[in-house]
Structures are given as C-alpha cells and as structure tokens.
Amino acid sequence: MNMDSIVSLCKRRGFLFQSSEIYGGLQGFWDYGPLGVELKRNVKDAWWSDMVSGHDDMSTLPGAPTPYAMEGLDCTIIMHPQVWKCSGHYDLFHDYMIDCRETKKRYRHDQLNGRWVEAKEQRVFVTAPAGDDEQEHLTKQALKFFHLRNKHIDELKWDGEVTCLTEIESFEQVLGPDTNKLGTLTEPREFNLMFKTFVGALSGEEGTAFLRPETAQGIFVNFKNVLDSTRHRLPLGIAQIGKSFRNEITPRNFTFRSREFEQMEIEFFCHPDQSQEWYRYWRDRRLKWYHDMGISEKNLIMREHHKDELAHYSIGTADIEYAFPFMADGEYGELEGVAHRGDFDLRSHMEGKLDETSDSLGLQLDENGKPKWKGSGKDLSYRDDLTNEKYIPHVIEPSAGADRATLAFICEAFYEDEQPDENGKPQTRTVLRLHPRLAPIKAAIFPLVKKDGMPEVAKEVYLDLKKHFKVFYDEKGAVGRRYRRQDEAGTPYCITVDGQSLADQTVTIRDRDTLEQSRIRIDECEQVIRERMNR
Ligand code: ATP
Numbered sequence: 163m164n165m166d167s168i169v170s171l172c173k174r175r176g177f178l179f180q181s182s183e184i185y186g187g188l189q190g191f192w193d194y195g196p197l198g199v200e201l202k203r204n205v206k207d208a209w210w211s212d213m214v215s216g217h218d219d220m221s222t223l224p225g226a227p228t229p230y231a232m233e234g235l236d237c238t239i240i241m242h243p244q245v246w247k248c249s250g251h252y253d254l255f256h257d258y259m260i261d262c263r264e265t266k267k268r269y270r271h272d273q274l275n276g277r278w279v280e281a282k283e284q285r286v287f288v289t290a291p292a293g294d295d296e297q298e299h300l301t302k303q304a305l306k307f308f309h310l311r312n313k314h315i316d317e318l319k320w321d322g323e324v325t326c327l328t329e330i331e332s333f334e335q336v337l338g339p340d341t342n343k344l345g346t347l348t349e350p351r352e353f354n355l356m357f358k359t360f361v362g363a364l365s366g367e368e369g370t371a372f373l374r375p376e377t378a379q380g381i382f383v384n385f386k387n388v389l390d391s392t393r394h395r396l397p398l399g400i401a402q403i404g405k406s407f408r409n410e411i412t413p414r415n416f417t418f419r420s421r422e423f424e425q426m427e428i429e430f431f432c433h434p435d436q437s438q439e440w441y442r443y444w445r446d447r448r449l450k451w452y453h454d455m456g457i458s459e460k461n462l463i464m465r466e467h468h469k470d471e472l473a474h475y476s477i478g479t480a481d482i483e484y485a486f487p488f489m490a491d492g493e494y495g496e497l498e499g500v501a502h503r504g505d506f507d508l509r510s511h512m513e514g515k516l517d518e519t520s521d522s523l524g525l526q527l528d529e530n531g532k533p534k535w536k537g538s539g540k541d542l543s544y545r546d547d548l549t550n551e552k553y554i555p556h557v558i559e560p561s562a563g564a565d566r567a568t569l570a571f572i573c574e575a576f577y578e579d580e581q582p583d584e585n586g587k588p589q590t591r592t593v594l595r596l597h598p599r600l601a602p603i604k605a606a607i608f609p610l611v612k613k614d615g616m617p618e619v620a621k622e623v624y625l626d627l628k629k630h631f632k633v634f635y636d637e638k639g640a641v642g643r644r645y646r647r648q649d650e651a652g653t654p655y656c657i658t659v660d661g662q663s664l665a666d667q668t669v670t671i672r673d674r675d676t677l678e679q680s681r682i683r684i685d686e687c688e689q690v691i692r693e694r695m696n697r
Contacts, residue, residue, distance in 0.1 A: 165487045168576050169416060171592060175651055177201065177572065178417065190413030190421035192565075197651055200602030200632055202424075202568045205455075206403050208599050209426045209562070210234070212451060214401045225446055227439045230397040230430075233388055237380025239405060240361065240371050248510045248537050249379050251356060251372075258350035259411045260327070262338040270411045271350040272328050274339065276300065278321040281308040286344060287336045289327055291412075293490065296324060299339065307337055355408045357421075373407035378559060380404075381429040382507045386542055396544055396555055397432040397440065403564065415488045417565045418495060424564035429557050431544070434505070437477070437556035441502040445480045448500055448560045452482065452567075456597040457574050461485040463494055475506035484570040497570055498562035505554040508542045512554075571600055575652060581677075584642050594652030595675055598695040603653040604631035605691055608644050610660040612637050620659040623669065623684055627657075630688050649674055655691055 172178040176195030180187040194202055217232040246252045258271035275296050276289035286307065290299035304318050305311070330336060334345045357373040374380070381400045388400055403426045413419045432440045449464050467479040479501040483494030514537030545552045575594040583589045598604065607624040609616035617637055624635040634653065636644050641658065648656050656672045663669050663684070671690060672679045682690050 165416070165573075167578075167592075168487065168573060171576070171594075171650065172198070172416075172572065190410055190419070192417050192420055197602040198568075201571070201596070201600060201652075202564060204600045204602070205568050205571065206424070206426060206564050208455060209451075209564075209567075210401070210403065213399075213428060223443075223447075225443045227436050227443070228397065230399060230432075231392075231394045232399045232401060232428075233392055233394070235381055235384055235388065235400055235402045236404065237377070237384065237402060239374050239407075240359070241374060241379065241383070243371055244538075245379050245383060245511075246356065246372050246375075248514050249382075249507065250510070251375055252354075255356060255375060256352045256354045257411055259353045260350050261348045262341055262346050263348060264341040264343055264346040265338065267338075267340055268411055269339070272326060273412060274327040275324050276327055276330070276336065277324045279304045280319045280321060281310065281317050284308075285321070285335065287330055289336060289347075290339050292326070300324070303337060303339065307342055353409075353411060355410065357407045357409050374405075375408050376406050376561070377402045377404045377425045377427045378429060378507070378561065381427070382511055382542075382557075383538075385429075385431065385508060386540070389544065395546065395548070397430065397436070399428050399430040401426070401428045403427075415486065415495070417569050418486065418488070420565060423566075426562045426564050426567075428560045429507075430559070431555040431557055434553060434556045437502060437504075437558065440558050441478055441500070444558045444560050445500045448498055448562070449482055452484075452497065452570075455571065455600060456595070457484065457570060461574060462497075465494070473501075475504050477502040477504055484566075484573075486570065487573055495566070497566050498560060500558070500560045503557045503559050505556055507557060508554050509537075511537050512540060512542045513537045571596060581646075584640050591646055591649055593649040593674060596652035596654075598654040601652045601654050602632065603634045603648070603651055604695065605655040605657055605687075606634045606636060606644070606648045606653050608635075608641060608656065608658045609637050610641055610658055614661065615664055616659045616661075619663055619684075623657060623659065623687060627687060627691070631691060645672065655694065657687060 175197055177198035179193045179195055181191035181193050182188050214232045214234050219229055219231050222229050260269050260271050260274070269291065273292050274289045275292045276287045277300055278285060278287050281304070288300050288303045288307065290296040290303065301315065301318070305315065310317055333347045333349070336347055337344055338347050356375050359371055359373060360369040361371045362369050381402055385400070389398070404424065405422060406425050407422050410419050410421050413421055417423070430440060430444060445464065449462065452462055453459065461484055463483050465481045465483055467481070472479055479499060481496045482498040482500070484497050486495045489495055543552055543554045572594065575596045577593045577595050579591050579593070580588045581591040605627060607620050607627065609620040620637070621635065624633055627633045645656055654674045658670045658672070660670065667684045668681050669684055669687065670679045671682055
C-alpha cells in the first residue's frame, strides 16, 4: 500500500486538507474536509459511546475485577500555569533540537541517524533523517560531499553501523542531512514543546499561560469535583476528548505527528491493590476496541515498555501500535498509550513533589531545599464511605489520539481492486472499507436514470433516511461511476431506485465490500441499514 495514494485520495475526496493551504500551508496543521469531519466525529462518537455513555456499569465486564462507573468532562485548553509545573510538563516536556546554520533547517536530535564513512583520506559522519530509506540518503550525501560519481561508489568505506546522532559527541566531522559543509549543525538545545501564550493584558511573565499538551491534567484537577458531584464510589473512569497542542520540532507523516491534534483520554481511578488488574484490563480492552472497529490483527501490536523505558513513576506502560504504511517494514507507530501512573498525578497536584527530598519533577529548590512551586495543597485523596478507608487512588491512563486513530482507519480501509467499467474494460476501483459505524456517509441514494419519475422517488427515500443517518443523493452520470465515487468515500450501502421501484415500491441495495445487490422494500430501508451497520 502506498501512502501517496492515500494522501491524494484524502485531498481529492475531501478528507484532509493542509491548513491555510492558499497561503502555502502551515507545517504540522491539518484541516478536515466534509468527509473527514464526519469520519473523525464518528471515531470520537464510537469511542465515547463504547467507553462512556454506553458503558455497562451494572455488570462485571470480561477481564475486569469489578463493575465500574464512567463519567465525562470537557475542560479548558488554557489552565492555571501551576498545573503544568506540577504535572512536570513545564520542566520536563521537551525535546532536544539541532539547527543547521547553513540551511536553517531544524531537526530533532534523536531523529537524525548517521554513519561514519571514509574516502579520499577523510573521515566524516554523514547524517540523514531516521526512516525508511536512510542508507540511500546517506550514500547520496557521501557521494556529493566527496565529489564522487555513482560509478565510484566503492570508494566509500563505511565504518560501523547506522547510529543515532545522540551517540556522537563532537559535531566537527558531522555532515548535516541537507548540506555539503562539515560542522554546520549546532549543539543540541532544549526546546519545550508547550505553546506559550499570554492571558489578559499582561505581556510579561505574570500573564504567561500554555496551551495544554494533553487533556489528562484537566481530569486530575477536577477529580474531586467529579467525585463530589456524582457521588460515585471508586473505581471510576473519567473521560475527555479535546484538542491538545505540542510544538513538535519535526511534524511529519501526514497527521501522525501534528502540532494541533485531538486526544481521547481516560483517567481510571482505582484502589492501589487492584491497580495491576485494572491495568491489564484496560490494555486488553483498548486493543480489542481497535480490532472491533476493523483494524486487522496483523497490523496492530501491543508493545509493553521495557523497565528502563518507563517514566520514573510508572509501574507499567503498553503502547498500542499500528503498521502505518509510512513506517519501515516491521515497524509500528503509536496509536495509544496505556499507562499505569500510580498515584503520581494526584499526589503531585496535592503536594507538588514526590517527597520532601525529591526534585524529580524538576522543581527548583529554594535555599532551604524546599520546592519553590508547591501543589494545590488540596486533599485529593479518597475516602471509601463503606469501608472508611482513605487513600490516594492509583490511576490507569488509556490515552489515544483521535487523529492518529482516524489515519489508521483510513490506511487500514484503503483497498484497490479491478472491476469492469460500463464497457466491460477492467478498471482500478479504489475502496475505503471503513467499518459502517465509522463511514462518513452511511448510504447513497440514486435514481437509476434522471427521468420517468425515478428522481422524485429517490429524493423521497433520501429525505426520509436523512432523518436517521448521514446520506447522500446523486443523480449525475452513469450509475457505475456513481457507485465508484461512493466506494472511494467509504459509503457501505448504495440504494438505487429503478423502473421496478415505481411499480412495487422496492429498491436495490448494493454492498460496498461484497458488491452483492438485493432488493428490499422502500419502507424497510432504514431498518435494513441499521441492522447491517450493527452486524
Ligand atoms: P509520540 O512518542 O509519538 O510523540 P507520545 O508518547 O508523546 O507520542 P502521548 O503523550 O502518550 O504520546 O499521547 C497520547 C496519544 O496522543 C498518542 O498515542 C497519540 O495518539 C496522540 N498524540 C501525541 N502526540 C501527537 C501528535 N504530535 N500528533 C498527533 N497525535 C499525537
């Protein structure tokens, strides 16, 4: 499968456009077009309905230790700056970046790979952005640098394996990926990923605020509010869908790494003794959700983090990863992280630190060794009314990206086959085999021809179905072409009004995937679509 074909389909059919395209675009920002907005909304709605509003809180779900409650929240994007101090983002949420003095291009330190090469009695470390064809890029760079033609490729004496630039101490012998001079890369500099802004008329540090880099913190700081207003007992999950912002140094791979994106996050609060069981439950439950929504097993993996990869507070983290077509063979990109966060977040917002001596949040200590920034000082612990036990809950966090999930669903659904056209000639048919729940348009309604009363009946069917689903009416051109346009948009069902419809009030319904056509009564269209969607 080719990523270029997917990107071009997205633009052509109105799934995704580059933001501010008429002004040349803005890197890392994307707009969803008419089909894209429906698809992404369906992804978010499916998540919300399966995880929150439709959640069965009366039963013990498979794999869960007990029944549990779920609630939702919608918090602000700009929050009190102290939230980010206590969450650790202010001090720790950064990447290291490197600039090229020559080309003015900027790279993430850990995303440049390179290899030592020697020719003409000179040894240099050539670099390329980490990715698919890096050795090809390295070879091109080396040939250009040493003024060698392709036929003299054997003069390049490679030394050692491709390694990350982070392994290299001095940059004097380093050749940047897009330059022909040595030593043009600057030393790595810390770069906080939070977007800064100013609240009110104050432009100095006092008014400084940040666009949230994750939705999770809004949930932690409202934990007590939700608990008090709903009077739930733990375990309780609180969910939020909303925009997050990260000033990524190298946004790339279409919407995969954007600077503005949407997250679908759950913070699940439970008793510390049950937290391991809940961690396993959420890991498996979330993986299953992607399968249920149509992602095949071969393209989806669960990757448990190694102990040394874990954040210092984390007891366990697993990433759910998808084999995006832009990844190298055998590599996967993160769709969602499921993390066991212990009591780190609630405790940080209470106390602003892990313990008296720790500065592991990066808190600046005053002359007495006390953190300058404190938590809220509010008691965010939980007292169980029945047992009277008081504790700081442990938290399991399934944190998904709505845009990455949407992109994965598009990639998974993209399919090309050969079908005969009206004249019997084989033609490539592009199909988006989206799960009917996710498909932007559920059904398209066509009159077979634009005469003999067929458009009138078809319009009636259309207006009636429109009350229940997102449907589309089309009477232009050959019916075969209209089917193909809907296949490309991922529409699972096409309903055609033909000559027989006028006589017996029936229509044909065509299935996008099996191409089967059957005849159903006009008055059962809604029910048939509903049944097939839930199959
Ligand atoms: P990555 O390692 O890819 O940067 P992350 O581990 O920093 O991701 P989290 O902080 O765990 O990501 O965020 C949770 C989810 O939010 C991710 O699994 C992803 O789906 C989504 N997400 C994070 N950063 C971005 C981004 N820049 N663009 C789009 N989605 C993102």
